[in-house]
Amino acid sequence: MSESVELDVAQARELALAAMRGRGFGEAEAEATVVALLAAERDGLPSHGLSRLPYYLDQVASGKVDVAAVPRLECDGAVVRIDAGHGLSFPAIDKGLEAGYEVVARLGVAAVSIARSHHFGVAGAPVEAAARRGYLALAFSNAPSAMAPWGGNRPLFGTNPIAFACPRRDGDPLLLDLSLSKVARGKVMLASKQGEAIPEGWALDAEGRPTTDAEAALAGSMLPAGDAKGAALALMVELLTAGLAGSHFGFQATSFFDAEGEPPSIGHLILMFDPARFSPGVLEHVEALLAAMQDQPGVRLPGDRRYARRRESATRLTLPAALVAELDSHAALA
Amino acid sequence: MSESVELDVAQARELALAAMRGRGFGEAEAEATVVALLAAERDGLPSHGLSRLPYYLDQVASGKVDVAAVPRLECDGAVVRIDAGHGLSFPAIDKGLEAGYEVVARLGVAAVSIARSHHFGVAGAPVEAAARRGYLALAFSNAPSAMAPWGGNRPLFGTNPIAFACPRRDGDPLLLDLSLSKVARGKVMLASKQGEAIPEGWALDAEGRPTTDAEAALAGSMLPAGDAKGAALALMVELLTAGLAGSHFGFQATSFFDAEGEPPSIGHLILMFDPARFSPGVLEHVEALLAAMQDQPGVRLPGDRRYARRRESATRLTLPAALVAELDSHAALA
Numbered sequence: 001m002s003e004s005v006e007l008d009v010a011q012a013r014e015l016a017l018a019a020m021r022g023r024g025f026g027e028a029e030a031e032a033t034v035v036a037l038l039a040a041e042r043d044g045l046p047s048h049g050l051s052r053l054p055y056y057l058d059q060v061a062s063g064k065v066d067v068a069a070v071p072r073l074e075c076d077g078a079v080v081r082i083d084a085g086h087g088l089s090f091p092a093i094d095k096g097l098e099a100g101y102e103v104v105a106r107l108g109v110a111a112v113s114i115a116r117s118h119h120f121g122v123a124g125a126p127v128e129a130a131a132r133r134g135y136l137a138l139a140f141s142n143a144p145s146a147m148a149p150w151g152g153n154r155p156l157f158g159t160n161p162i163a164f165a166c167p168r169r170d171g172d173p174l175l176l177d178l179s180l181s182k183v184a185r186g187k188v189m190l191a192s193k194q195g196e197a198i199p200e201g202w203a204l205d206a207e208g209r210p211t212t213d214a215e216a217a218l219a220g221s222m223l224p225a226g227d228a229k230g231a232a233l234a235l236m237v238e239l240l241t242a243g244l245a246g247s248h249f250g251f252q253a254t255s256f257f258d259a260e261g262e263p264p265s266i267g268h269l270i271l272m273f274d275p276a277r278f279s280p281g282v283l284e285h286v287e288a289l290l291a292a293m294q295d296q297p298g299v300r301l302p303g304d305r306r307y308a309r310r311r312e313s314a315t316r317l318t319l320p321a322a323l324v325a326e327l328d329s330h331a332a333l334a
Numbered sequence: 335m336s337e338s339v340e341l342d343v344a345q346a347r348e349l350a351l352a353a354m355r356g357r358g359f360g361e362a363e364a365e366a367t368v369v370a371l372l373a374a375e376r377d378g379l380p381s382h383g384l385s386r387l388p389y390y391l392d393q394v395a396s397g398k399v400d401v402a403a404v405p406r407l408e409c410d411g412a413v414v415r416i417d418a419g420h421g422l423s424f425p426a427i428d429k430g431l432e433a434g435y436e437v438v439a440r441l442g443v444a445a446v447s448i449a450r451s452h453h454f455g456v457a458g459a460p461v462e463a464a465a466r467r468g469y470l471a472l473a474f475s476n477a478p479s480a481m482a483p484w485g486g487n488r489p490l491f492g493t494n495p496i497a498f499a500c501p502r503r504d505g506d507p508l509l510l511d512l513s514l515s516k517v518a519r520g521k522v523m524l525a526s527k528q529g530e531a532i533p534e535g536w537a538l539d540a541e542g543r544p545t546t547d548a549e550a551a552l553a554g555s556m557l558p559a560g561d562a563k564g565a566a567l568a569l570m571v572e573l574l575t576a577g578l579a580g581s582h583f584g585f586q587a588t589s590f591f592d593a594e595g596e597p598p599s600i601g602h603l604i605l606m607f608d609p610a611r612f613s614p615g616v617l618e619h620v621e622a623l624l625a626a627m628q629d630q631p632g633v634r635l636p637g638d639r640r641y642a643r644r645r646e647s648a649t650r651l652t653l654p655a656a657l658v659a660e661l662d663s664h665a666a667l668a
Contacts, residue, residue: 077441078412079611107411111443113612136573152630156623164570166577174573176566226560232510232636236498238623239470239508243500246613249623271605277413278447279580289490289572289583296486302566 003321012317013038015324016053018331023060024067032090036121041317044309047186048122050319054326055257056088056118062259065118071095078107081245084117086263092117093126093268100272104135108277114268115245119143119256123163124177124306126270131165131173135272139163142241142266145250146185148221150231153208155221158250158266159185160237165303167275169283174290175303180234181222188217241267337655346651347372349658350387352665357394358401366424370455375651378643381520382456384653388660389591390422390452396593399452405429412441415579418451420597426451427460427602434606438469442611448602449579453477453590457497458511458640460604465499465507469606473497476575476600479584480519482555484565487542489555492584492600493519494571499637501609503617508624509637514568515556522551575601 007015013034020030033056041049059065069087073080073095080099084092096112103110120141130137143158159181165173183202191198192214200210203217211217224230242249245267254261275282293299341349347368354364367390375383393399403421407414407429414433418426430446437444454475464471477492493515500508517536525532526548534544537551545551558564576583579601588595609616627633 076611077443079442081612107441108413109411109443109445111607111612115613136578138570138574149627149630149633151632151634152627153632154630156626156630162567164573166573174569176570178563178566180563182560224560225563226516226558229512229514229559229564232512233496235508235623235627235636236472236510239498239500239620240472240607243616243620243623244470244607244609244612246616246619249626251623251626273445273574273578275578277410278415278445278578279449282577282580285580286573286577289569289577289585292490292583292585293483293486293569296483296488296490298485298487299483300485302569 004318005321005324006316006318007324009038009042009315009317012041012050012319015327015331016050018334019053019057019327020330022331022333023057026070029070029087029091032094033088036090036125039125040122042310042313043122043306044313045122047184050327051323052119054323054330057330058259064254064259064261064263066263073099075099075103078103078109078111080110080112082112082114084114086116086265087118089114089117089120089268093121093270096270097126097129100130100270101133101135104272104274108274110272112270112272113245114270115247116263116265117247117268118264118266120161120268122177123161124165124175124303127163127165128173128175130270130272131167131175134167135274136166137164137273138271139268140237140241141268142238142250142253144253144255144264144266146222147181147224147231147234148204148208149235150224150228153204153206153221156249156251157231157234157238158253159222160234160241160250162233162237166286167283168290169287172303172307174301175306178225180225180230180237182225182230183222185222188214188222192218240269243267244269338652339655339658340650340652341658343372343376343649343651346375346384346653349661349665350384352668353387353391353661354664356665356667357391360404363404363421363425366428367422370424370459373459374456376644376647377456377640378647379456381518384661385657386453388657388664391664392593398588398593398595398597400597407433409433409437412437412443412445414444414446416446416448418448420450420599421452423448423451423454423602427455427604430604431460431463434464434604435467435469438606438608442608444606446604446606447579448604449581450597450599451581451602452598452600454495454602456511457495458499458509458637461497461499462507462509464604464606465501465509468501469608470500471498471607472605473602474571474574475602476572476584476587478587478589478598478600480556481515481558481565481568482538482542483569484558484562487538487540487555490583490585491565491568491572492587493556494568494575494584496567496571500620501617502624503621506637506641508635509640512559514559514564514571516559516564517556519556522548522556526552574603577601578603
C-alpha cells in the first residue's frame with residue numbers, strides 16, 4: 001500500500017509551481033505547465049497529470065529539458081512555426097495557439113508546427129481550446145517509439161495521438177482524443193509494476209511474437225489500433241509532426257520517463273479551420289449529425305465522459321505521498 | 335461464368351468517353367472522369383474503375399447526377415471552396431487541386447473543401463498528385479452511411495477514407511489510402527453476390543448483432559477498424575468533409591449504387607502542406623525514417639504495392655462483356 005496525501009487544488013498548484021521554480025523555470029513556463037497538468041488531473045487523466053512533473057524536473061537536472069528555453073515564433077502565410085527549444089511543450093503549445101488564432105481568423109486555416117518539443121500532454125487540450133474559440137481543430141504528436149511498422153518487429157513510431165474537436169452551437173465541443181496503439185502503453189506499464197499479465201493482442205515481444213508478459217511487451221512493441229491501418233496512421237503522424245518540423249522521429253527520440261540521453265526533441269502539429277470560411281451554418285448543420293447519434297441508445301458523444309469527470313471533479317486532489325515528497329525536494333532547491 | 339472482353343487501354347478510353355458523351359457530359363467532365371477510372375484500373379483497383387461508370391450514367395438518367403454541372407470555385411485566404419453542383423467528383427477534385435497548388439505555394443497550407451459532390455473515387459489519387467508537385471497532402475471523404483457510431487446499431491457514417499502522401503527525394507511518393515471500416519464494404523457485396531458467408535468481426539446485422547450473413551451485413555453496418563477509435567475517426571471525417579462543406583452527412587446521402595432518390599451530395603476535404611515553409615530539408619529528413627522502416631524484413635512502404643501493380647499493368651484491359659455492352663448502350667444515345 002502506498003500512502004497518499006490530500007491537497008486542495010490551490011495547494012497542489014502552489015506545490016507544483018514551487019517545484020518548477022526550484023528547478024529554475026521562469027514564471028510563464030511554470031504557469032503554462034502547471035495549468036496543463038492540473039487540467040489533466042481535473043479531467044480524470046492522472047497519467048498526464050502531476051505524476052509527470054518529477055520526470056520533467058529530473059530531466060532538467062540531467063540537461064534533457066532546457067529550463068531556460070523560451071518558445072520562438074515565426075509566422076509565414078498560414079504556417080505558424082514554433083521552436084520549443086528543448087523546453088517543455090506547454091508554453092510552446094500556448095504560444096502556437098495564440099498565433100494560430102490570429103492566422104485562422106485572417107486566412108480561414110492555420111497550421112501550427114512545433115519543433116524540438118517534449119511530451120505533448122493531453123492531445124485533446126489544445127483542440128478543445130481552439131474549438132472554444134469557434135474553430136474546428138486537429139492535433140497530432142509523435143512520441144518516443146513504441147510501435148513497429150506493420151510486418152516489422154522493432155518499434156519506430158510513437159503511439160502517436162490524434163485529437164479533434166468541433167465547436168457545438170451550445171455547450172462543450174465535441175472532442176475526440178485517441179492514441180494509435182490498441183491500448184495505452186500506460187496500461188502495460190501498470191501491469192508490469194503490479195506483476196500482472198496482459199491480454200493477448202496488446203503487444204509483441206522484442207522478437208515480434210505475441211506476448212502476455214508485461215515486461216516483454218515493454219521491451220517489445222505495442223500493437224496498433226486497427227492493425228495495418230493504425231500502423232499506417234502512426235507513420236502519417238510521424239511525417240506530419242516530426243517530419244514537417246524537422247524534429248526527432250519516434251525511433252530517434254529518447255524516453256519521456258528517464259533522465260538519460262539527449263532531449264527527446266519531438267514534433268507536434270495543430271490545424272485549425274474557421275467554419276465560417278467554408279460554408280454558412282456549419283455549426284447548425286453539425287447538430288443534425290450529433291442528434292442522429294444521440295437518437296441511438298448506447299451511443300455517447302466523444303468527449304462527454306471527459307466533461308462529466310470534469311464537472312464531478314473535486315476541489316481536492318489525492319496524490320501519492322512519494323510524489324508530494326519529490327515535488328517538495330525540487331522546491332527546496334530554490 | 336461471366337464472359338469477358340479484352341480491350342486496349344485506348345479502346346477502353348474511347349468506349350468510356352463515348353458512353354459519357356452519349357449521356358450528355360461535356361468533354362472536360364468526361365475526360366476528368368475517364369482518366370480517374372482508368373487510373374484505378376491500371377492500379378489494380380477495379381472496384382473504383384470502369385465498373386462504376388454505368389452507375390454514374392444511370393444516375394444521370396434519373397437526375398441523381400447533374401450532367402450539366404460545372405464545378406464552381408471560390409478562393410478565400412487559405413481556403414479553396416469548390417461546389418461540385420451534384421456533378422461527378424473528378425472535375426471538382428481536379429479544379430480544387432489546381433487552385434490548391436496556387437494557394438499552398440503562396441501561403442504554405444491550402445484547404446480544398448468540395449461540396450455537393452459524389453463518389454470520391456480512389457482517395458489516394460489526389461494526394462499522390464499533390465505529392466508529385468512536392469506537397470504533403472491529406473484527403474478525407476465521407477460517403478453514404480455504412481457504419482454505426484460506437485455502441486449504436488444504425489449506420490450514420492460512411493466507411494470514410496483517409497489518404498495521405500508525402501513526396502520522396504527520389505521516386506514515387508509515400509502513399510497511404512485506407513477506409514475506416516475493418517474491411518472494405520465491397521468484400522461483403524462480393525460475398526453477397528456469390529452467396530458466401532463472411533467472417534465474424536466484419537459486420538453487424540440491422541439489430542446490431544454480429545453476423546456472418548453477407549445479406550444481413552449489407553442491411554446492417556460495417557464494423558470500424560480499431561473498434562471505437564475507427565468509429566471516432568469516421569465521425570471526425572464526416573465533420574471535416576460534409577460538416578465544413580455544408581453537404582450531406584453519410585446518413586443523409588443516397589447510395590452510389592442505385593439511381594433512386596436525390597443526389598448523394600457528399601463532401602471532401604484535401605489539405606496540402608509545403609514542406610519548405612515548415613523547416614529546411616524535410617524531404618531529406620523523411621528518408622531517415624523510411625530507411626529505418628526498410629531495414630526491417632517484412633516491412634513494405636505504404637503505396638509500394640499499388641505502384642508495383644501500376645508498373646506491371648498491361649496495355650490491355652479485361653472487362654466483363656456486360657459492362658462493355660452497357661457502356662455501348664449509353665454511347666448509342668448520342
